[in-house]
Amino acid sequence: MHFNIITLFPEFFDGPLNCGLLQRARELGLISFSFLNPRDQTDDARRTVDDRPYGGGPGMVMMPKPLSLTLQSLGFAPHSEEGPGPLILLTAAGRPLTQQKAGRLALDSENPCLTLICGRYEGIDARIEELFPAETVSIGDFVLNGGEAAALCLIETVARLRPGFMGHAESGVEESFSSGLLEYPQYTRPEIFEGLAVPKTLLCGDHKRISVWRRQASLCATLEKRPELLPAALRESVDSEFILSLPETKLGRNLNCALVHYPVLDREENSSASSLTNLDIHDIARSSCSYGLGAFYVLSPLADQRELLRDILRYWTKGRGARSNPDRAKALALVREGKDIAEARADLEKVSGHKALLVATSARNSGASLPGINFAEIAEELRKRPVLLLFGTGHGLAPEALELCDASAPPLRPVNGYNHLSVRAAAAIMFDRILNDWR
Template sequence: MPQFHIVSLFPEFFDSPLGVALMGRARDAGIVDVTFHNPRDFSSDRHRHVDDSPYGGGPGMVLQGEPVAAALRSIPQPGRMLVMSPGGRPMTQRMARAWAKEEHLTIICGRYEGLDQRLFELFPLEAVSLGDVVLNGGETAALALMEAVARLMPGFMGKEASGDEESFSAGLLEYPHYTRPEVLEGLPVPEVLRSGDHGRIARWRREMSLRATLAVRPDLLDSAPLGREDALTLAGVPRERAGRNLSLCLMHYPVMLDAKNSGVSSLTNFDIHDIARISCSYAMGPFYVVTPLEDQQRLLAEILQHWTDGPGGRGNPDRARALRLVRPALSLDAAMTELEQRTGQRPRLVVSSATWPAGRNAPPLLTCADVLEWCRSGPVLLCLGTAHGLAPEVLARSDGQLRPVRFLQYNHLSVRSAAAILADRILGDYQ
């Protein structure tokens, strides 16, 4: 049960929130103990200034190291030292549980452009973020951290089970809640909650928790403790439309055959099979294979016939299901037209190529989150190049580009490997 030590230029910020509701009662009962340490009290400047302009120039001011260091050294037992900063590790419930076991916890509230970096060398400071947002200062974030930790202390919640069923406590988001009246503006409370059957209610709450997590934070399912019944529940939840709106397109023309020359590459059996399986696994739209050569078209038709309606498909129905997503196309225009006819909308064209960066006429750079948002509103065709990557004319006509998977490192993955990684980055494991 930690004692909190708050290092802040504005300790009065905490007067109201720490004096009301559960936090106020916990302080009155001695469950939560908070001390404040203002760096201004340790300033050597007669005006109590604690900030100065940054070396190297630039906007804003920086908190000076001397008064902050003196404030930290004035704390007899600082314990772990946390700095609230947008550049820190995002706070999680797991981190809050670990902090709740500490005897002392020092929280430093950043201001201006941040702290003098040398403080991180002088003290064992851990930067913590409230999320991908920038606040006026660290006080708001520090208050959130204190509440997250304090509510885990014995006696804080009153009914200890309350904290066990909240969001993230079991690795999932919480189920929805209802109270009186039984009917609110024509909307009734779900029948199961009025049934008195505690087993049904528990199963319903678990299912609603799983559904909420799948819809809003599917990333949490990677580490959540799930059983067989949970897996069956998730398998039965309809997936959102985003996956169906994303289609992969494997380009064999025009592609770069070397650093300067473009042309046509040959089909690869592995690429056809594996990218089709990726498309099927992520519940994506049709998978287009573009080649203008007649012999390559015939080869593709033979592969598809064998693995869908032929002996390969009869012996391996799963492979047949995946290969049925493949759509041969003579050109990128043909693929775009077919997808438009299928969906009733002109698809957005996104490219990812080993030839990145694409020069002065490069299409806008996109993140995988950008592509997912596009998929939620309409069809998207993601083009991947074979050989040495897509030709410049394909890049130039696209609506946006994704960087190669390992654009800062070794950038020579097979196209089927890149397709799998990009599909997962865009759609996630549970889309």
């Protein structure tokens, strides 16, 4: 595999490419490098490669001509796909470098040739990208002085996937990201260090048990540090079962919600009582069940409304509805009937044995008299005690309801000009923002 590196600072690469496995791979002829300095394509005495940006602003920009001539010297042609192989522009504005991308670059052809353009100053004249279609690559959401350090990251991660680069071919297979998960923790001698012992399973010699332990440790590490990777990486139902058994994913059980029908605001902003809506009860119960909530309270002081609720629940949890749709029965089994907020709080505290935190929700900042609590803070509270999220029907929770709360959650989409979500949609979005565990 060959790398053409276009850089104003070829000396940057002297150390890193001449030690360890990269040096060994060079000696074995597995990888090779050419360095091309755009300054060699200038014709003025000062060998100028940069100039001030059009439109003003700080810093300098790399001029297009020296870069264009450098690329042409390698066989790339302007306005065409022609060239010795993939062309990569390292830029903070590029697409993220991932293990998958490295694998594709390393293994796309038998003897690939990658050309890397390292920017400097404020970057390079944008016309280079138009003339020579390049793949843009960023190594992270931060800004470096130049593309050389980014190019090194790319070279190292791509080269080590080439056949023969690593001693044991399987080393690359078991690493972070190869399975879509972060790697499990590794240990070596001594068995006990500073009082800390190596996990017993790793010493048992039973390869099947060790492999299960490692898969589970990978799942835990990914859940803790990069939960957004999990959905794509879960292989079998045993993975999901294991994840669901972890305390982290049990946080949902400390989250509870209540649909308040009194006191809520009517159209004239007066406190009043609203009627039950079948759709809200079904949909919030389904969201509560999907997110593993502890309970969903439906609160109304009106006896006929509670009677209606009992009818609905009876039909769907015990009657014909339950027989024809057992999934719905499971969701509606989470519903608890109650007269008012105080009753829901008392029930929750009795069941959990802990003082509950009552959090008001609103589409407006009507809970401004209460201390604010953001979604991440609510998630933190769930580690210590139950939280009851209160959703108002009608035009939202009335001031008397807010007075009973401890804090208020931020409104959803407050700067959109329109944020009139249905209460069932708002509930689902808030559950997801709070639990935030399977992004």
